[in-house]
Amino acid sequence: MDMFIVRGGERLSGCVSVSGAKNSALPLMAAALACEGETILHSIPNLVDVSTQAQVLSSLGMQVDRDDSGALRLKTIDETACIADYELVRRMRASVCVLGPLLAKRGMACVSLPGGCNIGDRPIDLHLKGLSALGAQIRVERGYVIARAERLRGANIFLGGAFGSTATGTCNVMTAAALAEGVTTIESAACEPEVVDVGNFLNAAGAKIEGLGTPFLRIEGVEALQAVEHEVIPDRIEVATLMIAAAMTRGEVRLDGVRPDHVTAVIEKLRDVGVTVVLESPDQPGRVQSVLTKVAGKLKSVDCIALPYPGIPTDVQAQLMSLLSGISGISIVTDKVFPDRFMHASELARMGAKIRRESASAILNGVSRLSGACVMASDLRASAALVLAGLAAEGETVIRRIYHLDRGYERLEEKLIALGANVQRVRDEPKNMPESLKLTDNESRPSHSELLDALTGPHWNQNQSDQRAHQSKKSNMR
Ligand SMILES: CC(=O)N[C@H]1[C@@H](OP(=O)(O)OP(=O)(O)OC[C@H]2O[C@@H](n3ccc(=O)[nH]c3=O)[C@H](O)[C@@H]2O)O[C@H](CO)[C@@H](O)[C@@H]1O
Numbered sequence: 001m002d003m004f005i006v007r008g009g010e011r012l013s014g015c016v017s018v019s020g021a022k023n024s025a026l027p028l029m030a031a032a033l034a035c036e037g038e039t040i041l042h043s044i045p046n047l048v049d050v051s052t053q054a055q056v057l058s059s060l061g062m063q064v065d066r067d068d069s070g071a072l073r074l075k076t077i078d079e080t081a082c083i084a085d086y087e088l089v090r091r092m093r094a095s096v097c098v099l100g101p102l103l104a105k106r107g108m109a110c111v112s113l114p115g116g117c118n119i120g121d122r123p124i125d126l127h128l129k130g131l132s133a134l135g136a137q138i139r140v141e142r143g144y145v146i147a148r149a150e151r152l153r154g155a156n157i158f159l160g161g162a163f164g165s166t167a168t169g170t171c172n173v174m175t176a177a178a179l180a181e182g183v184t185t186i187e188s189a190a191c192e193p194e195v196v197d198v199g200n201f202l203n204a205a206g207a208k209i210e211g212l213g214t215p216f217l218r219i220e221g222v223e224a225l226q227a228v229e230h231e232v233i234p235d236r237i238e239v240a241t242l243m244i245a246a247a248m249t250r251g252e253v254r255l256d257g258v259r260p261d262h263v264t265a266v267i268e269k270l271r272d273v274g275v276t277v278v279l280e281s282p283d284q285p286g287r288v289q290s291v292l293t294k295v296a297g298k299l300k301s302v303d304c305i306a307l308p309y310p311g312i313p314t315d316v317q318a319q320l321m322s323l324l325s326g327i328s329g330i331s332i333v334t335d336k337v338f339p340d341r342f343m344h345a346s347e348l349a350r351m352g353a354k355i356r357r358e359s360a361s362a363i364l365n366g367v368s369r370l371s372g373a374c375v376m377a378s379d380l381r382a383s384a385a386l387v388l389a390g391l392a393a394e395g396e397t398v399i400r401r402i403y404h405l406d407r408g409y410e411r412l413e414e415k416l417i418a419l420g421a422n423v424q425r426v427r428d429e430p431k432n433m434p435e436s437l438k439l440t441d442n443e444s445r446p447s448h449s450e451l452l453d454a455l456t457g458p459h460w461n462q463n464q465s466d467q468r469a470h471q472s473k474k475s476n477m478r
């Protein structure tokens, strides 16, 4: 297992390019199951999740190769397979996206209930509701969704749940409906750009989907989909993460290959905080372009709420919390998509953040500077939030269980290093722990002497007699 050692305090500056979107790439790969011929996907990021999805698809009879240009080529060579095994599917959420295409194309599917980031309740009832409405017979047995259908038939489907719509669920139902007989309408469809990307891919392959990007989709089923070549959209979550990294280090960073209209809510929030964000072509936000993020003056605390698109993405909530933890004043961060997605709060607290949880919100009392510590990544975006906190913190931060990060960011540390950050990837072994975080018993805690220094050091507002008392206590303790 690897860990990161981040030495904080470097101001990020320079330019990096954004990778293709993970949350587009994965359902797109699954949608290739529904097509005849060879699908070619460009700008698929090189991620652990992408190789897991490739393994899921190989187990379902697809040949998946990366060619010399970096494009992913996917072709069905055996249509008889229909079991997506627990061992693979448990590793990530998007593997459930094979369910709709399998049912529509092969008439049967046996797919393990999916895994994914541990960010709260993640049922798939809406996926199953939509596919059942299309005429599939579905049972959940021993951890698997077992589904059959002769020919799916169009239906009117409402995909809204308690916390909005479902992104992967919309991809599943939309792909199945594209090959169903007759017309399907989906109300409360997810509007996320990644869902639109999958819809555009299906339309290029011959599907008839109207209303993409709105909550109402009308899908006229077709007999077959013909494989096409497709370019994955830029990763808006990576864009937001790097913009926040620039803000937290008071840096100046240009990102190439951004769709600004996919991150409008984040840009607006950063501007509220006092960050300057300059678009290359402000009159054409729907065009892929460069975006400059820089900080000149003082930053201020703000409240923010993670919502379904076009709101602030829940996948950026942790990174924003990291930013706001280090800005003086009170900020309230609320997550209306995953109300329990606050695993990063206790780790940020190790770095000095003052955070109080209240149901779906975290109340932050921003500190002037976070301090380096040894922290544990709990999920993908929590990992990113901790890396950002480490960049801004005083001293060294060790982030363990960085494998979460590798699921969803392509070469993040390389990009940060290119921008001037001091980040090192090392094996998670006691010998690699930096001196500042080492203890004699090889645990990653500060030494007793450092703790005593903190108790008696100059950071206190003490009168002289208090200081003398602390000093004498310190010598007794030694
Ligand atoms: C691979 C992928 O694309 N992952 C993204 C996708 O996850 P994913 O598609 O799993 O997330 P959903 O959009 O389905 O979940 C949104 C909300 O709906 C609820 N829900 C979902 C499905 C369902 O059948 N029933 C139900 O109640 C969820 O618990 C959650 O509260 O969208 C999330 C929300 O933007 C992002 O955080 C994930 O990064």
Ligand SMILES: C=C(OP(=O)(O)O)C(=O)O
Pocket (backbone or CB within 6 Å): 023, 092, 093, 094, 115, 116, 117, 118, 119, 315, 380, 381, 408
């Ligand atoms: C939650 C995420 O991923 P997944 O849905 O694959 O768990 C994410 O990308 O932040």
